[in-house]
Amino acid sequence: MSDTRGSAVIGWDIGGAHLKAAWAEHGRLRDAVQVPCRLWQGMGELDAALASVLERLPADADHVATMTGELVDLFDDRAQGVHALIDRMAAALPRGRLRIFAGRRGLMSPPEAREQVMDVASANWMATAAVVARCLPAALLIDMGSTTTDVVPVRDGAVVARGVTDHERMAVEELLYTGLTRTAVMAMERTALVAGERLPMMAEYFATSADLYRVLGRLDEAADQHPAADNGAKTVEASLRRLARMVGHDAGDYDPAVWRAMAADLTERQLRRIHDAACRVLSAGVPILPMDAPVVGAGVGRAVVKEVAARLGRPYREFCDVVGAPGQGWVASCAPAAAMALLG
Secondary structure (H helix, E strand, C coil): CCCCCCCEEEEEEECCCEEEEEEEECCEEEEEEEEECCHHHCHHHHHHHHHHHHCCCCCCEEEEEEECHHHCCCCCCHHHHHHHHHHHHHHHCCCCCEEEECHHHCEECHHHHHCCHHHHCCCHHHHHHHHHHHHCCCEEEEEECCCCEEEEEEECCEECCCCCCHHHHHHCCCEECCCCCCCEHHHHCCEEEECCEEEECCCCCCCEHHHHHHHCCCCCHHHCCCCCCCCCCCCHHHHHHHHHHHCCCCHHHCCHHHHHHHHHHHHHHHHHHHHHHHHHHHHHCCCCCCCCCCEEEECCCHHHHHHHHHHHCCCEEEHHHHCCCCCCHHHHHCHHHHHHHHHC
16 A cells, blocks of 8 residues: 555454454545454554554554454453553554544544443444445345354445344344354364265364365465464365364375365355345345345455355345445455445
């Protein structure tokens, strides 16, 4: 990103595993970036990620931020996490140039936001949905990231989600803990299809969803920014080894095609889970969204979202196209950060 001084706004999404930033100038998105930030390992991770990203951004800009990182077990509770992240961002950025997204309450100064913990916590999905609602009268936003998937309805130009907090959203399947790269395979299903048998899987962190998509040739390696489960190589061979271990086998016990079939079965069941959640969310709306209302795909897993749209019989649109940034894949991958830049 070049250093263009002027009316620039930088949107931040502070996650527990990644730090995302997007830059808009005169209301037009220019670029976005995502870097790993293993926040559970300490606040130094955020400091290093911030320094890395700030080197690529305009120096003279306003900043707006949202977060989900308050959930990591570095913090005793969400209040401590929200306060720590607000304070760290305020210290790292020019004084008076930072505002925090507090969901339905809008943008606030850091001191104001510290008093509204439950509105600030994990509100990034609401920012993305609010921007989609500005652009489309009706849509189903599905943002599949590395770790979670958001399913959010928009009707009559307004966000009509039933849940707000994480536990409310999980209860109605507007928030799913399943993602493209970081989901532990042991958490995806209890069994796996191997050579015509459904074998129980070990409750061990041997493999992740990234291994599944890598084996199938469906993974953009740029989206997989964290170490593999065994800290090993990110190759098809290594992923096959990790998947075989999930069912007590070695990769050499079967032809690679058997392990590919296992990966295909697990990704199919992940796809069905997202599809079923989308059906539930759609059925809860009164009236139900018209059939020409598109599915808007965001996140690094939006290729999966496109498949969900096809199964729903709905048109598909990429978030970056909806917000006027066609072809900017990282804008779609960093949708909450991009939304913050536009809201700011």
